[in-house]
Amino acid sequence: VKKIAVLTSGGDSQGMNAAVRAVVRSGLYRGLEVYGVQRGYQGLLNEDLRPMDLRSVGDIIQRGGTILQTARCKEFMTAEGQERGAEVLRANGIDGLVVIGGDGSYQGANKLSKLGIKAMGLPGTIDNDIPFTDFTIGFDTAVSIVVDAINKLRDTMTSHERSSVVEVMGRHCGDIALYAGLASGAEAILVPEVPHDIKDISLRMKENFQKGKRHGIVIVAEGVCSGDVVAQQITEYSGIEPRVTVLGHIQRGGSPTHNDRILASQLADFAVQRLMEGDSGKGIGIVKGEFVATDIDKVVSSKKSFNLDLYNLAMRLSQ
Numbered sequence: 001v002k003k004i005a006v007l008t009s010g011g012d013s014q015g016m017n018a019a020v021r022a023v024v025r026s027g028l029y030r031g032l033e034v035y036g037v038q039r040g041y042q043g044l045l046n047e048d049l050r051p052m053d054l055r056s057v058g059d060i061i062q063r064g065g066t067i068l069q070t071a072r073c074k075e076f077m078t079a080e081g082q083e084r085g086a087e088v089l090r091a092n093g094i095d096g097l098v099v100i101g102g103d104g105s106y107q108g109a110n111k112l113s114k115l116g117i118k119a120m121g122l123p124g125t126i127d128n129d130i131p132f133t134d135f136t137i138g139f140d141t142a143v144s145i146v147v148d149a150i151n152k153l154r155d156t157m158t159s160h161e162r163s164s165v166v167e168v169m170g171r172h173c174g175d176i177a178l179y180a181g182l183a184s185g186a187e188a189i190l191v192p193e194v195p196h197d198i199k200d201i202s203l204r205m206k207e208n209f210q211k212g213k214r215h216g217i218v219i220v221a222e223g224v225c226s227g228d229v230v231a232q233q234i235t236e237y238s239g240i241e242p243r244v245t246v247l248g249h250i251q252r253g254g255s256p257t258h259n260d261r262i263l264a265s266q267l268a269d270f271a272v273q274r275l276m277e278g279d280s281g282k283g284i285g286i287v288k289g290e291f292v293a294t295d296i297d298k299v300v301s302s303k304k305s306f307n308l309d310l311y312n313l314a315m316r317l318s319q
């Protein structure tokens with residue numbers, strides 16, 4: 001591998017810029033030429049790529065979003081599109097690619113790998129829904145944003161003795177709700193992985209208020225149902241009328257935390273190293289402190305395991 005390219009794809013996440021920076025500088029440090037592809041696979045098909053130098057990734061480590069921009073690209077879902085993508089890379093003498101994105105983006109990288117381009121996936125998504133990595137790039141920042149929002153809600157809830165339902169991101173994976181819920185002392189955490197009994201939760205909230213608790217927080221992952229529905233059900237069973245806060249895309253913006261910047265830097269450097277060793281078709285991750293490269297076929301056909309111990313701890317501490 002002599003010349004590599006980097007692209008960001010799918011939904012953006014904080015820390016993607018730190019990952020782009022690390023791919024570029026790690027590649028240059030190792031004597032590679034590095035190209036940046038604008039707007040994901042769409043940009044690849046449009047041949048929207050440019051050489052990157054050390055300065056081209058200056059002053060971005062602290063920025064949210066992605067300087068390479070991101071896109072969803074239907075054409076790249078077809079065999080012809082993928083063949084054309086590989087052709088564009090070959091025509092530019094590029095034999096290695098790092099794709100930063102979610103599982104869809106990984107599958108695109110895998111297709112290119114099968115067409116002879118050495119390609120690696122880096123987990124860039126706030127949801128933490130990619131298997132074979134304990135954490136994805138952006139997750140830590142998203143959790144901090146939720147915790148910070150709940151801190152603010154707590155101030156006003158305590159003054160008014162109110163309860164809140166907070167809806168957070170996570171369609172299939174409840175990790176944002178779980179980690180933010182534990183870190184902010186939520187009374188209930190509703191996630192797609194664990195069934196819940198809303199009647200029981202509502203009655204417990206009522207009892208806690210009667211025992212002198214001055215606020216109640218329920219956190220719900222969007223994949224379970226909307227915050228409005230949860231609030232209506234709580235009112236129905238307990239008479240409590242919670243305020244609903246939907247955090248939405250705020251969770252995907254802002255400056256990445258130091259954890260996300262460090263994770264992005266380490267995973268990107270590891271990806272470049274593996275590419276240089278001739279490895280391909282792998283998703284890069286960190287498992288119990290070790291960097292791992294797992295076949296993308298295996299990554300996309302597995303489901304992220306849910307940390308039930310952490311969930312049970314949050315429930316025990318929320319009495």
Ligand code: ATP
Pocket residue numbers: 009010011012041071072073074076077078101102103104105106107108109111125
């Ligand atoms: P997020 O988790 O934020 O949604 P993602 O990477 O999963 O990120 P997708 O929209 O699923 O987001 O995928 C991004 C792009 O990757 C798609 O627009 C498409 O171009 C490409 N892609 C997705 N699935 C495949 C596939 N099976 N084969 C080839 N390319 C794919």
